[in-house]
Amino acid sequence: MKNSPVLRTALILTTLLVTVSCGRAAPATPTAPADAAAKDYDDLVVGFAQIGAESDWRTANTLSIRETADQLQVELKFSDAQQKQENQIRALRSFIAQRVDVIGISPVVETGWEPIFREAQAAGIPIILVDRRAAVPEDLYVTYLGSDFVEEGRNAARVMAGLTGGRANIVELLGTVDSAPANDRYKGFREILREYPGMRIIDSESGDFTRAKGREVMVSFLRTHGRAITAVYAHNDDMALGAIQAIEAYGLRPGVDIKIVSIDAARGAFEAMLAGKLNAAIECNPLLGPQFFELALKVVRGETVPRWVPSIEDVFLPDSAAEILPTRKY
DSSP states (O other): OOOOHHHHHHHHHHHHHHHHHHHSOOOOOOOOOTTGGGOOGGGOEEEEEEOOOOSHHHHHHHHHHHHHHHHHTOEEEEEEOTTOHHHHHHHHHHHHHTTOSEEEEOOSSSSSOHHHHHHHHHTTOOEEEESSOOSSOGGGOSEEEEOOHHHHHHHHHHHHHHHHTTOEEEEEEEOSTTOHHHHHHHHHHHHHHTTOTTEEEEEEEEOTTOHHHHHHHHHHHHHHHGGGOOEEEESSHHHHHHHHHHHHHHTOOBTTTBEEEEEEOOHHHHHHHHTTSOOEEEEOOOOOHHHHHHHHHHHHTTOOOOSEEEOOOOEEOHHHHHHHGGGOOO
């Protein structure tokens, strides 16, 4: 039987659609199963790829994730990457193979994630970025939970300007190279410095977010610049505490001869402020466990979540340290 004009048209359209779909596949998106809306915390299987334990902040962050999972009876598959991206990629591939419901990750660096994120997307497993962003297309993750690192850098510069009267020779202890907080804190600090021509960064080097490396780099700064240094900007408290040790060993008074501003506001920073050795701490909240699992459940249920869920944070000075320290959970 001959095909009718209507049938021939339908066949042509079908052929075109098949050709187009084979030539350029539409991106896969996670689809919730029919019973997903009925899921609760004790039904969830969550994979979490942590960076490691480079600082007190990270230790508190890990503890918050683990404790919250236990409290909510979530099945948590946790991986410690020990500061290596290849370990995080291996962990994500394992989570995908185990068919977890959702993946959380704090990317150790910003770049190099697109291939593995696409593997998760193809498997229908949503990704939540926690604390650190990744340089990937926005359709490869559902939401980012964490701080505004650029604003943290801006706040550090504003406080530094007030401490120094707008005139300072600053050395900068950078975080891990190519990590989101290091990149953004670098950018935000310099945005504000444009308003203060009397403030200049005379040296900048990575302390890798660790106390030992922060001390090592500060020793090098002092060897090179000596008493010309009047201020330290540390991308986290641990590096600042290492710098304080180096400054004292050099024979100068941290917090007096050299003003110091750091980011995190962990207990060690408050203790240093009380001792007069640290001049300000910009808060970066690590206790993200409750928010993370709340987001994870909403995502698995198919609910809409914001593209960014910001942390609530503050700026702390020595005059409030004594009152706040006893209440500090990290």
